[in-house]
Amino acid sequence: xxxxxxRSTPAEPSADLLEETxxxxxxxxxxxxxxxxxxxxxxxxxxxxxxxxxxxxxxxxTGMAATADKVMWGLYITNFVFFIGISHAGTLISxxxxxxxxxxxxxxxxxxxxxxxxxxxxxxxxxxxxLGRPDRMLNVIEYGRWPSPILWDFFAISTYLxxxxxxxxLPLIPDLATCRDRxxxxxxxxxxxxxxxxxxxxxxxxxxxxxLAAALGVMMIVIxxxxxxxxxxxxxxxxxxxxxxxxxxxxxxxFVAGAIFSGIATLIIVxxxxxxxxxxxxxxxxxxxxxxxxxxxxxxxxxxxxxxSELVTAGYKLEGSAPIYLGQIFTGSFAPxxxxxxxxxxxxxxxVMLFRRTRTIMVVVITAILVDVSMWLERFIIVVAxxxxxxxPYPDPARYFPTWIELAIxxxxxxxxxxxxxxxxKVFPVLSIWEIREHEETLLAPTALSVPAPIxxxxxxxxxxx
Amino acid sequence: MPISRRDLLKGAGAAAATLSLLPDxxxxxxxxxxxxxxxxxxxxxxxxxxxxxxxxxxxDGCVGLGVPPQCTQGCNWARFVPEGQxxxxxxxxxxxxxxxxxxxxxxAPCMQCQNAPCVNVCPVGATFHAPEGTVLIxxxxxxxCRLCMAACPYDRRFFNWGEPVQPPQVRSAPYDVLxxxxxxxxxxxKCDFCTDRMSAGGLPTCVEMCPRGAxxxxxxxxxxxxxxxxxxxxxxxxxxxxxxRYKEELGTEPRVYYIPGHGQDAATDGGASEAFAGxxxxxxxxxxxxxxxxxxRITDELAKLEAIPAASEAAMGDG
Numbered sequence: 001x002x003x004x005x006x007r008s009t010p011a012e013p014s015a016d017l018l019e020e021t022x023x024x025x026x027x028x029x030x031x032x033x034x035x036x037x038x039x040x041x042x043x044x045x046x047x048x049x050x051x052x053x054x055x056x057x058x059x060x061x062t063g064m065a066a067t068a069d070k071v072m073w074g075l076y077i078t079n080f081v082f083f084i085g086i087s088h089a090g091t092l093i094s095x096x097x098x099x100x101x102x103x104x105x106x107x108x109x110x111x112x113x114x115x116x117x118x119x120x121x122x123x124x125x126x127x128x129x130x131l132g133r134p135d136r137m138l139n140v141i142e143y144g145r146w147p148s149p150i151l152w153d154f155f156a157i158s159t160y161l162x163x164x165x166x167x168x169x170l171p172l173i174p175d176l177a178t179c180r181d182r183x184x185x186x187x188x189x190x191x192x193x194x195x196x197x198x199x200x201x202x203x204x205x206x207x208x209x210x211x212l213a214a215a216l217g218v219m220m221i222v223i224x225x226x227x228x229x230x231x232x233x234x235x236x237x238x239x240x241x242x243x244x245x246x247x248x249x250x251x252x253x254x255f256v257a258g259a260i261f262s263g264i265a266t267l268i269i270v271x272x273x274x275x276x277x278x279x280x281x282x283x284x285x286x287x288x289x290x291x292x293x294x295x296x297x298x299x300x301x302x303x304x305x306x307x308x309s310e311l312v313t314a315g316y317k318l319e320g321s322a323p324i325y326l327g328q329i330f331t332g333s334f335a336p337x338x339x340x341x342x343x344x345x346x347x348x349x350x351x352v353m354l355f356r357r358t359r360t361i362m363v364v365v366i367t368a369i370l371v372d373v374s375m376w377l378e379r380f381i382i383v384v385a386x387x388x389x390x391x392x393p394y395p396d397p398a399r400y401f402p403t404w405i406e407l408a409i410x411x412x413x414x415x416x417x418x419x420x421x422x423x424x425x426k427v428f429p430v431l432s433i434w435e436i437r438e439h440e441e442t443l444l445a446p447t448a449l450s451v452p453a454p455i456x457x458x459x460x461x462x463x464x465x466x
Numbered sequence: 467m468p469i470s471r472r473d474l475l476k477g478a479g480a481a482a483a484t485l486s487l488l489p490d491x492x493x494x495x496x497x498x499x500x501x502x503x504x505x506x507x508x509x510x511x512x513x514x515x516x517x518x519x520x521x522x523x524x525x526d527g528c529v530g531l532g533v534p535p536q537c538t539q540g541c542n543w544a545r546f547v548p549e550g551q552x553x554x555x556x557x558x559x560x561x562x563x564x565x566x567x568x569x570x571x572x573x574a575p576c577m578q579c580q581n582a583p584c585v586n587v588c589p590v591g592a593t594f595h596a597p598e599g600t601v602l603i604x605x606x607x608x609x610x611c612r613l614c615m616a617a618c619p620y621d622r623r624f625f626n627w628g629e630p631v632q633p634p635q636v637r638s639a640p641y642d643v644l645x646x647x648x649x650x651x652x653x654x655x656k657c658d659f660c661t662d663r664m665s666a667g668g669l670p671t672c673v674e675m676c677p678r679g680a681x682x683x684x685x686x687x688x689x690x691x692x693x694x695x696x697x698x699x700x701x702x703x704x705x706x707x708x709x710x711r712y713k714e715e716l717g718t719e720p721r722v723y724y725i726p727g728h729g730q731d732a733a734t735d736g737g738a739s740e741a742f743a744g745x746x747x748x749x750x751x752x753x754x755x756x757x758x759x760x761x762x763r764i765t766d767e768l769a770k771l772e773a774i775p776a777a778s779e780a781a782m783g784d785g
Contacts, residue, residue: 058651059610060628068550069624072612132610132625132652136590139609143590150589150613241617242583242716392574392621393557 017282019182022175022431025278026183029426040419047412050405051129059132063402070398071387075406076130079413081379082262083123084157084234085255086372089263090116091164092227093295095220103443104291106435107283111274112267113168114428118420119266120161122413127153129409149240152233160230167219169198170212174434177202231259238382244321245386248314254306261299262375268292268368270421272361274430283431286361290353293364296371297353304346321389324397333399334385337377345374514598515686516659516721518670519703520573521693523727524680527556527571527752530732531677534753537573540675541657542759546636548649549759551624553657554672558750570728571750573681575672576601576622576657577712577720584614584623593654599721600659604643608653615654619716623656631761634768659683669694678732 054061064074090112097105127150128134144151176199184192202208235255238246268289275284314322329338349367352358388397402410528535535556547553554575578600579585584593585601592608595601615623630649637648644662646655660670664683673681673694682703684691689700703709708726711719 058628059625062627065627069615070621072615072625127611130611132612132627132654133608136607136609139590139592139607143592143607145589145591148587148589148613150587150611154589237613238616240587242619242718243616387616391619392555393559393572 018431018433018436019178021278021280021282022429022433023179023182025425025430026179026427027186033422033426037419037422040415040422043415044412044419047409047415050408050412054129054405054409055134059130061403061405063400063406067398067400070390071384071400073130073383073387074400075380075402075410076126078376078380078383079410080123080126080130081234081255081383082376083119083126083413083417084231085259085262085375085379086266087116087119087123087160087164087263088227088231088256088259089119089267090114091160091167091223092260093264093267095167095223095227098216098220099224102291103439104287106439107280107431108267108271108288108292109171109435110168110428110430110432111270112263113164113171114421114424115263115266115270116164117161117168118417118424120157120164121420122417124157124161125413149233149237153230153237156226156230156233160226163219163223163226167223170215170219171432171435172428173199173202173212174204175429175432177204178433179429227259228256231256238386243386243391244389245325245382248310250306250310254303254310257299257302257306258375258378261296261303262372264292264296264299265368265371265375268296268365269372272365272368274425278425278430280431283436286359289361289364290359293349293353293359293367296364296368297350300346300349300371304342304350307342307346321391325385325389328385328388328397329381334381337381341374341378341381344370345378512687514664514688516578516598516600516661516664517684517686517691517700518575518578518659518673518722519682519684519691519700519709519725520722521680521682521706521725521727521731522570522572523725523729524678524731525556525571525573525676525727526678526729526732527558527750528677529571529751529753530729532753534756534758535573536675536677537672537681538754538757540671542757544671545645545660546632546647546649546761547759548624548626548630548632548655549761551655552754552757553622553624553655556752556754558752570726571752572712572724573672574620574622574712575659575722577620577718577722578659580719580721581717583617583619583718587613587617589613596661598661598664600661601656602643602658602661603646603654603656605646605650605653605655606641606643608650610652610654612654619713619718623654625654626651631759631765633761633764636761680732 059065062074064071094105094109094112098109128137131137140151140154144154146152176195180192180195180199183195187195232252232255235251239248239251241247271284271288271292275281311326315326318326328334349371352363352367384400388400390397533539537554538552538556541547541554542552545553554573556571556573559570559572580595580599582593582595582601585595588594589611590607590609592605593601593603593614610625612625615625626649629651632648639648641648641650642662644658644665646658649655660668660672663670669692670681670683673683673692676693679693679695682691682693682698684698684700684703686700691698691700691703703725704723706725709723710726711723713720
């Protein structure tokens with residue numbers, strides 16, 4: 001209640017302020033923004049250049065080629081799993097919070113939803129980067145075979161992309177109408193047409209609101225099933241093989257949990273950046289950070305539990321190549337990454353949320369960055385450490401070092417991720433205006449009923465009561 | 467058109483079966499017929515079911531002869547195997563991965579699994595079972611995702627990371643799915659049991675090249691096998707002590723069987739001392755580092771030969 005009160009203290013201008021804040025990025029663009037776009041474009045360009053070299057000379061330019069066919073997947077597949085993972089930021093978190101009617105979600109759902117779409121778009125590029133014959137990509141449609149996990153992924157991810165775009169778009173409609181109406185004077189003809197067309201003639205009538213609520217009600221359920229299926233089938237690319245480290249039933253749920261975990265972390269980081277850049281402090285408060293921090297801590301504990309479950313059951317029996325696999329992650333060449341993941345990625349988020357003193361925005365954001373780094377390392381370990389386990393009796397496991405081409409393509413893709421977000425916030429309102437407003441109204445409603453309600457927004461006295 | 471290619475394979479298999487030498491179909495008990503063989507069809511349409519039986523008693527990894535493994539070398543030469551790939555690779559097992567035996571060498575071709583993980587996971591059906599049970603790859607359809615390589619528990623699949631180096635005549639040949647020639651960049655390759663040679667009545671190169679006669683290739687349908695020197699009934703080979711398949715517990719149902727041993731039969735024909743000296747060194751003294759893929763050299767030499775007339779013409783022009 002407290003921060004609701006704080007928020008509505010300047011009583012009257014609240015609604016306008018909300019619109020002002022949400023539409024400000026669409027109205028004004030500073031030089032810093034163009035500089036950022038330039039830097040990001042440069043990085044994307046570097047990635048594109050690297051990919052053009054790879055297209056010319058084949059995958060021979062990657063570090064995978066130097067492993068005698070042993071480590072046949074590397075950074076690209078790691079990034080694929082990572083980006084598809086953070087795509088769960090969005091949709092899943094926003095859908096879960098929407099279902100549970102968590103009011104504090106309203107200022108962050110928009111961000112969560114577009115992170116999903118952008119992460120999916122970028123993530124889906126990586127299997128293409130990894131293909132030996134990208135020119136034959138469409139064979140997957142022409143000759144696709146259902147028994148192949150790649151086909152499951154292809155359909156799950158494309159369904160998820162369509163679903164997330166819809167799920168992003170539906171709650172955007174009222175806000176697009178706001179853009180259409182409020183920005184009317186300042187828009188070029190093309191932009192005005194853009195908002196007019198996309199807002200589908202939204203007037204805010206009660207029938208439209210009912211329809212929107214019904215559509216959202218269906219989508220938020222459907223999208224959860226789709227999101228869970230997506231990361232399950234991503235894990236099944238690995239779990240459907242007989243390799244030590246991959247051949248485990250825990251992989252589906254482990255990947256889903258990891259996806260939500262890294263998704264929350266990414267959302268926290270994006271929230272922090274946009275909050276600072278577009279002065280959203282009034283709407284995105286310490287409350288959002290701390291609540292997401294709690295979710296992060298909960299997911300960290302779940303991840304820890306999966307780690308223990310998986311490694312204890314494998315480590316107790318030490319079947320087949322398990323000693324080699326466990327050796328390389330516990331004490332071998334992957335140990336620094338693995339222990340970083342365990343301590344900074346899983347234990348730290350749990351720890352910092354225990355103490356009032358560390359439940360601050362700064363600490364939560366730093367933790368989220370560490371979580372994202374560790375989750376990327378975890379994906380890397382999953383892909384490469386398993387592939388390094390010798391399946392045949394040869395003495396020295398292959399060593400995989402990514403080349404600059406792989407690094408440039410990966411970095412370029414991360415820049416593309418940031419670039420798409422940066423472009424998004426200039427085209428669409430970064431806050432879900434109507435949801436925030438609706439939430440504020442429901443919070444104020446009960447008291448408004450008990451007191452003869454004034455038309456317009458209730459005053460502080462109405463909220464507190466006599 | 468891959469479909470017609472497959473029909474062709476069926477035709478080839480049937481033709482080979484009609485030419486069968488021994489009428490008596492001695493059997494391999496317990497061998498599951500797979501779905502795509504035509505078990506119910508009449509005898510004239512019987513389809514070969516190729517298997518290999520590798521007698522590890524006779525295999526010393528060619529250590530005793532002081533040469534690199536000849537099965538691998540022969541395969542490289544005959545199949546124009548791209549540099550670095552070993553479609554049949556000889557491993558030295560220190561503790562013995564097959565039960566009840568000591569150190570030994572193990573040549574590992576593609577196991578041509580009946581429940582093949584690679585075939586199961588291929589998204590585009592580029593790797594498939596031929597009617598004779600061998601696993602082939604259509605490199606004109608393969609998209610290079612390498613999931614089959616991740617799925618293969620025997621590391622028996624190889625990727626053309628860059629433009630494969632092969633002699634120019636090979637590069638310019640029309641693609642043939644049976645010989646995997648020419649190799650195609652960005653696609654997967656592997657041992658195919660020399661299906662083309664066998665359909666024509668020949669033997670796989672590794673069988674022909676093995677100086678110890680350790681590798682038998684056989685037909686479960688006929689119940690016979692040969693190492694190129696002598697014929698043996700599948701029944702007699704399979705009744706040797708401890709015959710087994712590698713990683714049987716995975717359920718991949720390989721078509722390659724091993725007769726346990728540690729090269730004892732090879733050692734008796736002269737190379738004993740060298741062979742045993744090899745035990746001491748890492749890798750059991752295998753000379754895999756001396757294997758050659760001469761394609762780069764041949765390509766360079768041919769380029770030089772082509773350059774000669776041009777150079778002399780140029781010289782004549784000057785004069």
